[in-house]
Every structure is written in structure tokens, then in C-alpha cells.
Amino acid sequence: xxxxxxxxxxxxxxxxxxxxxxxxxxxxxxxxxxxxxxxxxxxxxxxxxxxxxxxxxxxxxxxxxxxxxxxxxxxxxxxxxxxxxxxxxxxxxxxxxxxxxxxxxxxxxxxxxxxxxxxxxxxxxxxxxxxxxxxxxxxxxxxxxxxxxxxxxxxxxxxxxxxxxxxxx
Amino acid sequence: xxxxxxxxxxxxxxxxxxxxxxxxxxxxxxxxxxxxxxxxxxxxxxxxxxxxxxxxxxxxxxxxxxxxxxxxxxxxxxxxxxxxxxxxxxxxxxxxxxxxxxxxxxxxxxxxxxxxxxxxxxxxxxxxxxxxxxxxxxxxxxxxxxxxxxxxxxxxxxxxxxxx
Numbered sequence: 573x574x575x576x577x578x579x580x581x582x583x584x585x586x587x588x589x590x591x592x593x594x595x596x597x598x599x600x601x602x603x604x605x606x607x608x609x610x611x612x613x614x615x616x617x618x619x620x621x622x623x624x625x626x627x628x629x630x631x632x633x634x635x636x637x638x639x640x641x642x643x644x645x646x647x648x649x650x651x652x653x654x655x656x657x658x659x660x661x662x663x664x665x666x667x668x669x670x671x672x673x674x675x676x677x678x679x680x681x682x683x684x685x686x687x688x689x690x691x692x693x694x695x696x697x698x699x700x701x702x703x704x705x706x707x708x709x710x711x712x713x714x715x716x717x718x719x720x721x722x723x724x725x726x727x728x729x730x731x732x733x734x735x736x737x738x739x740x741x
Numbered sequence: 742x743x744x745x746x747x748x749x750x751x752x753x754x755x756x757x758x759x760x761x762x763x764x765x766x767x768x769x770x771x772x773x774x775x776x777x778x779x780x781x782x783x784x785x786x787x788x789x790x791x792x793x794x795x796x797x798x799x800x801x802x803x804x805x806x807x808x809x810x811x812x813x814x815x816x817x818x819x820x821x822x823x824x825x826x827x828x829x830x831x832x833x834x835x836x837x838x839x840x841x842x843x844x845x846x847x848x849x850x851x852x853x854x855x856x857x858x859x860x861x862x863x864x865x866x867x868x869x870x871x872x873x874x875x876x877x878x879x880x881x882x883x884x885x886x887x888x889x890x891x892x893x894x895x896x897x898x899x900x901x902x903x904x905x
Contacts, residue, residue, distance in 0.1 A: 730812030733761045741825045
């Protein structure tokens, strides 16, 4: 049985809020610079109140396996290998395999999202939307907490033991 | 926490991750230091008991209104006791354990320091990579001491801080 020592790690999204998450999840080089960089092509939707407490959280263990194991599969990834080269790879592209260079050199680090009223594509009146990121080798600073102007909703992103969490409240 | 001593305890209560790395790292914030009066312990029903970050607010004799939560070496954030980020069963709660106290003892009802430098910091054995301290301390005269340890009962971990 092969073991894959890849650094990408798992990402888990817990949406405890009453809004639907419409967003993007991004990974970047884990040691230096911004490349490779990987993000979902089509928007990911995680419905309101979908989290580990009810087994409805988003779990992506790797770019490839998530398509069959996750409740919210991503079919295509945008892969940027350098500032002038970007391409779309299907989930089963061999270059995205867990032991491959892209997976072993990238780590989840950012999200951008807009929360919608549940079951609609109307942005919530709370203006619950943000770009967020944790510490990363791309040097984009740290922006790991967000709270809406009303204080009614918030989000945080962090890593524990190699698992990256995005939590929406 | 059992304060069997003749002095009031005033201290920070700290929890951290034990599964690799020290984060999340949770610190009492409001009050920053909780006071447990002299002679307050399970023997007389006056022990400090925090079952988790949230429920302690309604169940404890010494409620903590806010916790400071660090999920990385960046500054972290203050959470109200009922913020869902620290709810029981959540990621932060599931990945942290009560680990440390940093405290000062006072003569009862005063801000006059207890004798023999009865103050310090103690952390669970094995946690020194996250907090540099021993798991016990004794004053120079030997009259007073403190210890921190865990016991597991019925699958639940209990961290005990005892002042003598």
C-alpha cells in the first residue's frame, strides 16, 4: 500500500449559517511564491446549515478524490502554473493525482464567497461576502476572520493538524 | 479547580491543541483572570467547573464571558461565550484541552499578595512545547503548592487544578 506524503491536506467547510455558501476555494504553493495555484472553476455551493454536526459539511481530501467522495464535487479546477500559464483541468486529470507535483506542492489557503438567501441566488441582505486567507507562502498577508457590519454573521479560516477549516456562522 | 488553600486564586485559564502544534490556543479574556475564593472546592460545592467554553457561562459559579481564541500565530480574536466558533462539538472545542493556568494568590478578599510568592504558572505534563512550565509548584516554605493533571472517567477527560 503506497502512502502519499502530500502537503495539500484536507479542506473542510462547515456552514453553520442560514445562508447558502457560493464560493471558491484556493490552494497555493506551500513553500514559496504563488505557483502552482489551484481553484475550483465552477462555483461551489454548500447549502445553509451544512456542517460536521449533521454530516453535511464539504470535505475535499484532494483535487481528484473529492469528485467521488464529497457531497459537493468539483468537476474542473483552474490550475495556474506560472504568471502566464493557466489551464482548466478536469478532476481526473492525471496531473491532479494525490502524489503528483501539483498536489504535493500546494496547500489550501484562501476563499472568496458570497452568501445567498437559502435556496436562491439573491445575495443576503447582511452583505455576508468576503475574501479570506490564512498564512501562506504567497505572501498575501493574513485575513482569517470576517464579520458582517451588523455582527450577525461571521467566518473564519484556520488549520489544525494539516486540515484547513472554513467556518461560516 | 479546587482551591483548598487559605488564599484567593486569581488566574488565567488556558487551553490548547494537543494533537500536533499548539493551535487553537484559548485564553480566558473577560475576566482575563478568574477569581476563585479561598477554600472553594468540590468538598463544599464551590469548585470552579467549566464543562466547555459555552456552558460554563450558565452553569459555573465563576462564569467567563469572553474567550480569546488564536487559531494560528496571528493575533486571534475574542469570542463571546455563546459564539458558535467555540460551541461544544465544534472543531475548536474538539481540538483543545484545558492545559495551563497562570495565577496569583491573595489574602482573602484583598489584593494583598499571599506570602512566600504563592504564584506561578503550571501546565499539564507533556505540554511544555506549548507552554513552558512544570505541572506543579511549591512555595519556598513548603506551606503552599499547586498542581495540574488529568483524569479520564467514562471517556471524558477532566483537567484538575488544585491549590493547597
